Amino acid sequence: MMTHRLGRAVAALFAFTLAGTAASAQTLPARDLTYIIPFNPGGESDVTARLQEPVYRRLTGHGFVIQYKTGGGGAAAWAQLNGLPTDGGTMMGFNTPHIFLQPMSGKAGYRTADINPVYIFQLTPHALIVAADSPIKSIEEYVAAAKAKPGAITVAGTGTHSANHVAQQSFDQAAGIRTTYVPFTGTGATVTALLGKQVAALWNFTTVGVEQKGKVRVLAVAMEQRHPQFPDVPTFREKGVDMVDGAMRGVAVPAGTPDPVRRQLSETFRQINADPAFRQKMIDGGYVPLDVGQDKLPAFMAEHTRRYAEIGKLLGLVK
Amino acid sequence: MSATGETTAARRDWPGLAGAGAAILLGGWMLHEASSFSDFAAVFPRTIATVMIAASLLLAGRIVLAPAVRPRAPGGSAGRRLALVAVAVAWVAAMPVAGFLAASLAGFLATMRVARFTPWSTRQAAFEGLAALAIVGGFYLVFEWGLGVPLPRGWLV
């Protein structure tokens, strides 16, 4: 297996040295694209990249070289984004709300403006989840239980000042309740804690509801309309809580990457997202495809910077 | 640093004492830093720092009060050890500038010199020089092209 790959690699070595000299700085280099994932292998970002790769290969004739640079909830990777090569051969996944909230502490090693987004391709909406045999059957019962004993309900989530943490804080504020947020590393650990009855509930995304179907009950999802995978699960809006949000994922390039290359990448990701089979796989997995390309990104980033400044106050990140 | 350290049995464990002192400084610094953390992030550093300081104080006391045998001093050339560390530092520092291949070839050859105790004959030098090229080049190919690890680029590649 290794030799097969090596053989291909040696052939690629020659192809690359020839192509490398010919390619101008205005187009994507004719080789595999280095795709840096700031999270652990097997997570949402990684699975999405793995599903994108075959479509990308069909469109461009090249694949991804996926690298994992983990730590600090993604900050370790994003702090190094602008030191990477700018020929368009390297890009990095990024997530919201992370890139808005982390820099507020002033210690994240990067500013939101340092991230140069190329495309945002998906949303995983927040979801409030309990175990299937939990006594809490509905969002009303959840709120009632929290009101009866403030702080006694424990809710697992991934990380501090993360998307899950934002969801917990926003919902508690909107519903006027108090719960205890218990951060874990990684979705797997939170699901274990939920199924093992270590915690009463879990803030995560619709994706967990899909993966753990039958073992968990999704109480509500933070979407405008119900998710096709959960036709029976209400949205928070239906229940009178105005919460439509989640984690968004996209790709960014180092500052200095030429504009035509960015537009080309953006167009490629638009085409990947438009692929019907890919789109269906995303929806089946609980994701919501999003299309925010180069044209819409400046306005999008400005709007979210404003919005998360408010949430930063709620979390106590900004005074 | 010489090999003679082993013979004197009643010498105090000065390196151990230095280690204890360093640990106390580290613990103090951690306690100082922890004062600005939130409660949940501070509890563990505080506990560890306290245990570390307590153990270091005990160790220092024991070293000063009871004459202890110094731990085995390693024999061999201190100069070569220092040279190796210097080569390794230079190697790592040169990687971002010179690229992996150039830095590693130079670093590899320098380390060979540090590890060599007898002069090279021409044949040996030629053989080991070729071996060095093959090893560095082989690892480079396996990692860069076989495992898809993008190594730093520079002077050679």
Add this chain to the structure above:
Amino acid sequence: MLSDLLAALTPLNLLLAVGGVVAGTVIGALPGLTATMAVAVLTPLTFSMEPASAMIALGAIYTGAIYGGCYSAILINTPGTPSAIATTFDGYPMARRGDADLALTLANLASVAGGLVGALALFALAPPLAEVALAFGPVEYFWLAVLGLTLIASLSEGSLLKGLIGGCVGLSIAMVGTAVVGGDVRFTFGLPGLLGGVNVVAALIGLFCIPVVIDLVAEPGGHMEMAESGRGYRLSEALSEVRGGAWNLLRSSSIGTFVGALPAAGGAIAALIAYAEARRTSPRPETFGKGAPQGILACESANNATVGGGFIPTLVLGIPGTPPDAIILGALLVHGVRTGPNLFQEQSAIVYTFMAGLLVSTILMLPLGLLLGRYAYRSIAAVPKTLLAPTILLMTILGTYAIQGSGDDVVVMLVLGVAGWLLGRAGFAAAPIVLGVVLGGICEQGFVQGWLIGGAQEDLVGMFFGRPISLAILAVIALTLLYPLLATRLWRPRLAT
């Protein structure tokens, strides 16, 4: 079901198992390239295969990589993967005194035995073991980490106080970076490269391997005692050691299977705890750390048992038991296989073929591993020091860089390596420091999460001391700490006469 099992024996699947074991073993043997990385790198190659064949290939790579970690642990005192940390304790001393060949054969037999126990447990006990894994909460993880930390007492090489200080240094290193609870940025000296913390593998390579290279160049003598030629694999010696340690193997494999099934623990912790238990129950605990064959049997059987064990929550609950399992789950998703709690029921054909494939790969590891081990031993033995020292140095730098393509990790590795050598000069052994680095995260998170949950339930004491599994682990901790005292009191006088 039988036909699903036999499907693992098609020529293609057998070939994939052989290729996977070999590729995994080689990658695992290189310091820095962990089992996680081996699986991640080779995953795309399996996308063109049938899901069951892909699973067999990935399982074989995973098994091989966990096993391959023992080569560098024994031959150059550097765990090829974190799972092989405990293997260095006795493997390297054995190699130094000229028993590298025996150590490699022992590691092979133990790995196969442990792998078989893990795979059979996956067959027979998966659902009940998954339930027990779920009962393991933050507090239990905390106590498990504390149990691992009690090993400091036995790894301190003379001075318990120095071991304790070393352990605290390791725990401090584990706290560098962004705190999971609280989100504070701690001890990073303002360097963005440290935001994600000190990479455990980089720390391992630095602390274990750099001191070896530093001392290697200082003297003209050989790296290890060379055995006289023609001793072969020393299989009969190894087998008699295995017969004498059958109970040790079984216990260590069971520990490995169970710890592997815990989603937040892994091969490193399993091997360390199995090692601690083997030492505690050994009639000659003082030989451990100085080249005790039973130490190798304990940790190598435990770490390979985590492979089968880790697949238990992966297949039964849809929760990855170990990091490589997470990638394999992701790969299944790409194949269009629905993972999750229903995988066992809905895709039983794939699951059973895969389990049979895992058994086959484990058995194949016996001949393949012996051959590869011999080759690794011969190449290390044959290479003159002028080439060996730079090659090891090259591997540390390259391997550390490859973990996540980061030059910062290489700097961290080198700094820790030089610091580790200096500390070693002062009598602070590397093993307790590494123990702290590996266990620090789990220990802290378990404690703080337990504190949060116990606080919310207004029952902190009950949280930490009232849960049955916690109490059981606490009892083992007490036994481990008090046993040496009891043993001296009760048995020494009689032995002395």
